[in-house]
Amino acid sequence: MGIALSANFIRPGRVGGVEQAFYNLVLGLLDCGANTTIVGGEGRLARGMKENLVARGAIVDSKAFVNNRFLAEEMFAATESRDFVGTVFPNYYLPMTKNRRLGTTITIVHDLQHLHFPQNFSLAKRLWLEKCIPHALRASDIVVCISDATRVDVEANYGAGRSRIVTIPNAVDWSRLEIRDGGAQPETVEHPYVLSVAHHFAHKNLDTLIRAVGEISKTRDDLKLVLVGQLSNALGSGSYSNRLTETIREGQLENVVRFTGLIDDATLGRLYRSAAVFCSPSLFEGFGLPAVEAIGLGVPTIVSGIESLKEVTLGRAEYVSNPLSVDEWSARISRAIEDPKNEHDRQLDAARVRAAYSRSVIAQKYLSLLGAGNKGTVG
Structure with a gap:
């Protein structure tokens, strides 16, 4: 018997870091030699990812389910006839339908952003989360939280439920950020620059970072800020990108700040490696993948x-005590650029x-x- 993972939640490029975390976990299971089946409707996986996973040995079962994610999950649970040792539902939702053939059910809860920043969610989405998280805590065999911070938040707001709750962080795949032999050379930014990677949600606090770099640019006109991530109009998250544009206009920072939108992995890897410093000014995270990626590449x-963020960066970053303070951010960034951590220490952090x-x-x-223990395989 193998392990199944549901990909029915994926909308390529539109579900944030959860999508990459899913791919990283699947690749990790394949690295371990696990018999791995991915279940999801056609078009759920990013372009080229299906072929990559199949080439690595995964079974990709693009069942002809309805396009609606939740109906697709229920149909999978109701009709699956294969026996699995376990099934992972990677994004909050555990089907209401029980099927013993799915084996041990694991539901992943990433964060409780809907409680802390409800403005990022429609009323329907908040009500849905308020139904499916308690259900997962009652009916899953195991609930996985991606950080202790999330686990503590879940237990404080919902109690322990009947499920076993454990913390397992996201897997990180640095190999995707490498430039492949024969591939096109991604563009670079010539000036020294601060890098941040975040979709344009208000809790990412990018306006504070823009103002902080703007303060530094008053005395250092060669410094740039590069912001990688999906704009808010593509995320359905309101007008936050417009707010950032207005902050740039007010500070006359049009020549300082650059938005890239979504970019390919090789370009992102190049931007990480060439950055003078990476910054994540976020006010709320379940994990914080870009910060971990940056440290793993030796970037201050x-x-x-x-x-x-203190938890997942393992004490290897610098920490801003008041994330809303423009002055604290500008001081920290200036110090990191003028007196960076030495290369040896950064490589130890990366390792x-x-x-x-x-x-x-x-x-x-x-x-x-x-129950596979150290055998490394489920088969």
Whole structure:
């Protein structure tokens, strides 16, 4: 018997870091030799990803289900006739339909953003989360939270439920950020620059970072700010991108700040490696993948001093105690550029982070939950 993972939640490029976390986990399971089946309607996986996973040995079952994610999940649970040792539902929702053939059911809860920043969600989405999270806590065999910060938040707001709640962080795949032999050379930014990677949601606090870099640019006109991530109009998250544009206009920072939108992995990797400093000014995270990626590439990294980011960066970043303070951000960034951590220490930080979040290490934690222990395979 193998392990199944539902991909029915994926809308390529529109579900944030959860999509990449899913791919990283699947690749980790394949690294461990696990018999891995991905279930999801046609078009759920990013372009080229299906072929990549099949080439690695995954079974990709593009069932002809309805396009609606939740009906697709229920139909999968109701009609599946294969026996799995376990099934992972990677994005909050556990089907109401029970099917013993699915084996041990694992539901992943990433964060409780809908409670802390309800303005980012429609009323329907908030009501849905308020139904499906308690259901997952009652009916899943195991609920996985991607950080202790999320686990504590879940237990404080919903109680422990009947499910076993454990923390397993996201897997990180640094290999996707490499430039492949024969591939096109991604564009670079010639000036020294601060990098941030975040979709344009208000809680990402990018306006504070823009103002902070704007303050530095008054005395250092060669410094740029590069913001990678989906604009808010493509996310259905309101007008936050317009607010950022207005902040840039008010500060006359049109020649300082650059939006890239979504970019390919090789370009993102190049931008990470060439950055003078990486910053994550976010006010709320369940995990914070870009900060971990940056440290793993040896980039000086500054993040908000919120619990989740302090946890997942393993103490290897610099922490801003008041994430809304333009002055604190500008001072931290200036110091990081003028007196950066030495190369040796940054490489030690990178090695520790890579060891903690490697695909196979994280996948093995899931296999252990399913009773595979150190055998490394479910088959």
